[in-house]
Amino acid sequence: MPKFQAAIFDVDGVLVDSPHEKAWRESLRQLMESSWRDIRGRTTWSPDAFTAHVYQQYVSGKPRMNGARAALDYFQVPDAENRVAEYARLKQEMVVRLIQAGDFTAYPDALRLVIATKDAGMLIADASSSKNAGLFLRQIRLDTFAQEHGISSPTLRPGLTLRDYFDADVSGRDFAHGKPDPEIFLTAAHELGVEPRFAIVIEDASAGVQAAKAGGMAAIGIARADDADLLAAADADLVVTTLDDVDTTPLFEGRLARRQALCRGGTSASLDAGRPSGCWAPSTERHPLRDGLGVS
Secondary structure, rough: OOOOOOOOOEEEEOOOOOHHHHHHHHHHHHHHHHOOOHHHOOOOOOOOOOOHHHHHHOOOEEEHHHHHHHHHOOOOOOHHHHHHHHHHHHHHHHHHHHHOOOOEEEEEHHHHHHHHHHOOOOOOOOOOOOOOOOHHHOOEHHHHHHHHOOOOOOOHHHHOOOHHOOOOEOOOOOOOOOOOOOHHHHHHHHHHHHHHHHHHEOOHHHHHHHHHHHOOEEEEEEOOOHHHHHHOOOOOOOOEEEEEHHHHHHHOOOOOOOOEEEOOOOOOOOOOOOOOEEEEEEOEOHHHHHOOOOOO
């Protein structure tokens, strides 16, 4: 059976708990409470309206200007086309301050999967629309993480950062089309020297999952924000709430499975065809290389 040859990781929400959502929310609040106060009553915005669900569905995973416009359109901000640049600029200034202040953490489950895929001989890449991704990746010491968590790996060396660990870095580039267009992931696969059908993408945003599928790749959706339904609707091949649930043994054999399928209420389930109502990931294995991408 053909095997996956590459794993492509989004950054914000997958590898790191970044301050992007906070920056998008707080910068819009600042505008609405200051220079945009005169138009506030003509919008649907309120301090509590910019929820995590709104961020995940409309903003997450998109390039900065696209994300800003999506948020303004969602809250029906008048004259949005002339306000989007100011909003995007304020958000960027805020997120850089937060990153420099260390207001982010790396997800241990993601770092474990990154190391496991590399140790299995897969090529790995980071692919985020965010121009701030490099700021995160260069601050994460993978050797220190491995030592603290008792991980021994021949692919690690002293002083190694997460940025240096990846075989390709396509984050923060200016692409003609942002997610859900597959351009960023197709570029990552090309720079790794791997056909898209042999690559798997790990994403936390529905737009990212859609991009992976549009590019002919398999997709694992990581639902960290109670948004498993959005990722499932985007046709993720596997949806988990922690990447520790990804069963790496079949993954390295070209199959997708999780360690245990949990339905709403915490009960386990056995699947027939498709994904049953209430279960966000298959307990039986999916074979994207065999079933969905034209490989026999």
